Amino acid sequence: MDLDLDPGLSDEMRAIRDTCRRFATEVMRPAGIALDRMSAEAVIARGSPLWGVLDGFKALGFAGGASVDDPSLSPEQKALLHCIVLEELSAGDVGLFITCGLLNIAPEIARASGRTDLAEFFGARDELCCLALxxxxxxxxxxxxxxxxxxxxxxxxxxxxxxDGANYVLNGQKAAWVSGGTLAGSGIVFASFENSPVGLADGAVFLMPFDLPGVSKGKPLEKIGQRALNQGEIFFDNVEVPAQFLLGEGPELYPLIWEMNLKGANIAMGQQFVGVARAAYDLALDYARQWVQGGCPIIEHQNVKTRIFGMFQKLEVARSHVRRVAIADATLPGGVPFQYAASAKVFATQTAFEVAHDAIQVLGGNGLTHEYLAEKLFRDARSSLIEDGENSMLGLMAASRL
Ligand SMILES: Cc1cc2nc3c(=O)[nH]c(=O)nc-3n(C[C@H](O)[C@H](O)[C@H](O)COP(=O)(O)OP(=O)(O)OC[C@H]3O[C@@H](n4cnc5c(N)ncnc54)[C@H](O)[C@@H]3O)c2cc1C
Structure with missing residues (x-):
């Protein structure tokens, strides 16, 4: 049973949740399953189900974070609704949701950086914006x-x-791991200065369009999970970047901008992977109530019952932790320190991985087949343990802030 345990959940927020759940179930889930079986090239080709999902997401008014921009809601309600929207849509398909989340976010990033000129520049474009680090x-x-x-x-x-005078020149490349890299029309690009005595920590951050001369893209990457999410290299060949696209530079500001970005990304990962854990839990519970072995639905066997309870408990704890961190980050002056965001990401992704693993056990042999969603959720969750910072690395980083 789905109980509303969170205080301050209004009827309007419930209605938005229900809209998200419908879109996740009816549109994202089937498209995500189809995309999971396609090659990385086919996922982004013309006619792929990806484009219909992005159009549907836009039509719902969610692109660029618009769903939570309701002035009638308190800051706490807005933050809670944001958690709910991300959980619902990621339960549909997390790789697709992460792609949708990149849609038209450049103006939002520009506004958050106090750059109305760039918000206007990127507001006139309709495109994915990636994070190239x-x-x-x-x-x-x-x-x-x-x-x-x-x-x-x-x-x-x-x-x-x-x-180069008032401007900058970029040479080299970003990894094949940049999410949406092949598709993005713009990106936040982190570029370290060559030969700085401070090392990688000294650089310039740009919110820049990719139609500048000298920018090109690599082939999309094949990977184990979140296959609907495109990954691809970005090459820079003597790219002259006008100073207008600079967000900040230097050994003080550059690491700080990255820390802020990673903090936001880690909280979002936490919110998304609570959705994946829920999808795995729902699937296992539903299956256990229907699948008969030993003369009864397997939920009646004690080992299955206790496993399902363990999954329920992990999901609830992860959701509570992530929501507490996300709401505090959105409402406290300056947000939460980095270690809270890292904890939300590491805990939620580990939970999604464990709950998806448990779901496969509950489904037995069926859990290993493409007929059921458990193995896909497991692969999606497995990828998240490395995405946006490998989990043990994030632990090291967070520990240095305790
Ligand atoms: C699905 C997905 C999406 C991604 N999206 C993006 C994106 O949008 N943009 C982007 O820029 N990148 C993206 N990445 C890249 C991601 O941030 C990196 O993969 C991640 O930070 C780990 O880096 P690596 O793969 O090079 O592993 P490595 O850094 O090579 O690490 C390998 C192992 O060595 C350990 N290790 C490495 N260095 C140290 C150290 N100093 N001390 C202790 N242990 C260490 C790590 O813990 C790990 O176990 C994405 C990755 C994935 C999987």
Whole structure:
């Protein structure tokens, strides 16, 4: 049974939740299953179900965070509704939701950075905006802003930035892991200065369009889970970036902007993977009530019953933790410190992974087949343990802030 345990849930918020649940079940889930079986090239090709989902998401008015921009709601209600929307849509298909979440977010990022000029510039475009940080040879090096490698001048960036008068020149590339990288028309690009004595920590952050001369894209990456989510390299060949697209630079501001971005991304990952854990729990409960072995529905066997209770408990704890962190981040001045966001991400993704694993056990052999969703949820959750910071790395980073 689905109880509304959260205080302050209005009828309007329930209605938005129900709309999300319908869209997740009727549109995202079947499209996500179809996309999961396609090649990475086919996922983004013309005619793929991906485009219908993005159109539907836009038609619902959710693109760019619009669903929670209701002035009648208190800041706490807005933050709670945001958690609910992300959980519902990610329960439909998390890889698809992450793609939808990139749609038309550049104006929102510009506004949050106090840049109305860029909000206007990107508001006139209709496109995905990616976050381009990691590089070939630099994953944790460039994510882990608390670790010594981040400030080791012997570690050189794969995307090199240099000042050129008032403007900047970029040369090199970002990793094949950039979510939406092949599709994005713009991105937040983190680029370290070449030969800085401070190492990767000294750089410039741009919110920039990708139709500047010299930007090109690689092939989409094949991966184990979240296959609806495109990943792809971005190449920069002597790209002249006008200073207008700079969000901040230098060894003080550059790591701080990254920390703020990672904090937001980690909280969002927590919210999304509560959705994946719920999908796995719902699936297992439903199956256990119907599947008969030993002369009765398997839910009547004690081992299945206690496993299902364990899944329920993990889901509830993850949801409570993530909501508490997300609501505090949205309502406290300055938000929560980084370690809370990391904890929400690590806990929720680990929970989704464990609950999806349990779901496979409850389904027995059926859980291993494409006929049922359990194995896909397991693969989707498995990918999340590395996405937006490998979990043990995030633990190290968070621990240094305790
Ligand atoms: C689904 C998905 C989506 C992603 N989306 C994006 C995106 O949108 N944009 C983007 O820029 N990147 C993205 N990434 C990249 C992601 O951030 C990196 O994969 C992640 O940070 C880990 O880096 P890596 O894969 O290079 O692993 P590595 O850094 O090579 O780590 C390998 C192992 O070594 C350990 N390790 C590495 N360094 C240290 C250290 N200093 N101390 C202790 N242990 C260490 C790690 O814990 C890990 O177990 C995405 C990744 C995935 C899987």
């Amino acid at each position: 990691t590089e070939p040879g630099h994953g944790s090096d460039i994510v882990a802003f608390t670790e010594p490698a981040y400030r080791n001048p012997r570690i050189k960036p794969a995307l090199k930035c240099r000042r």
